[in-house]
Amino acid sequence: MSNQKVRVIVNGYGVIGKRIADAVVAQDDMELVGIADVVSDWRIKIAVEKGYPVFASNPEAVDNMRTAGIPLVGTLDDLLKQVDIVADATPKKVASANLEKYRAAGVKSIFQGGEKHSLTGHSFVAQANYNSAIGRDTTRVVSCNTTSIVRTLGALKQAGLLKKARGVLIRRATDPWESDHSGVMNTIVPETTIPSHQGPDAQTVVPDLDVVTIAVVAAHTTSHLHTWSVELTHLATKDEVLAAFRVVPRIAFLQAADGVVALNSTLEMMADLGRPRGDMWEVGLWEDSLTVKGNELFYNYQVYNQAIVVPETIDAIRALTGIEQDGMRxxxxxxxxxxxxxxxxxxHRVITN
Incomplete structure (x- = not known):
């Protein structure tokens, strides 16, 4: 397989799936064989415009999709005969029912963070546990918030700085494209369980992480905001902490002094930078507000929930198929x-390698 492109299907062409599909196409060692879904709305029609082969995720969807003018190539069952791996981005609880189908077809699979760790027995963040995913049949790329926790606290742990961490997550109410469907309006809703699920979820990737998370849902859809209080292992300086963040991938720095003062500021910046869909794949960490007092660290960062897990999914494809043995490569x-x-x-505006 190392001498040919890995054949990939994306099952579920929604918020995450469409981004995974585009990222697969951007890689020179992968081939997007097709995308599968059950809907026939504008999202799938854009996939057709892009030239992506479209398949129905189940036979029941075939008639409606064809009636809507979608030029179906076939069904998911047809597609599974042509691929090495599936990136499953179907809705929560739908994906878990697909695992046995993929196994029966002898196809490797990657699930997203809406599924439970127990589904695959392995949860993935590339910089933390790439090696343990090599050759596996399936894994789960953890959620957007959990990915950010592992990236940032993992950086501090790697530098020998992290003793324990306590974080507050101010979560967006819903995805932007669903803002007319439902959501929180003119209020903030505290989650009733402490820790919120993201802390224990991060421990599925880094088991000895001493982390507690508290979450609230706010009346916005732009992205998530994290605010962290960390006890360090020793007295440290701001420069030492920043150095720990700078040596790891996928953390990029924001400056309030540049006028980047709120979540909406980065959305405008990403658009001006020409990012596809205005996406921010990195953790956007505010450098100038990061504060160290003795052995205590305080910092804030932004998580663009629609995009941050996409590069992780691409790395998971390489790990499971074994086409790259080195995680950092x-x-x-x-x-x-x-x-x-x-x-x-x-x-410092350079690629994060």
């Missing part, structure tokens, strides 16, 4: 192809 390859940076503007 895979990360560098993914980031180069997609255009991830260390700073969005300024002196």
């Amino acid at each position: 895979s990360i560098a390859k993914t980031d180069q192809a997609m255009g991830l940076v260390r700073d969005f503007v300024g002196r």
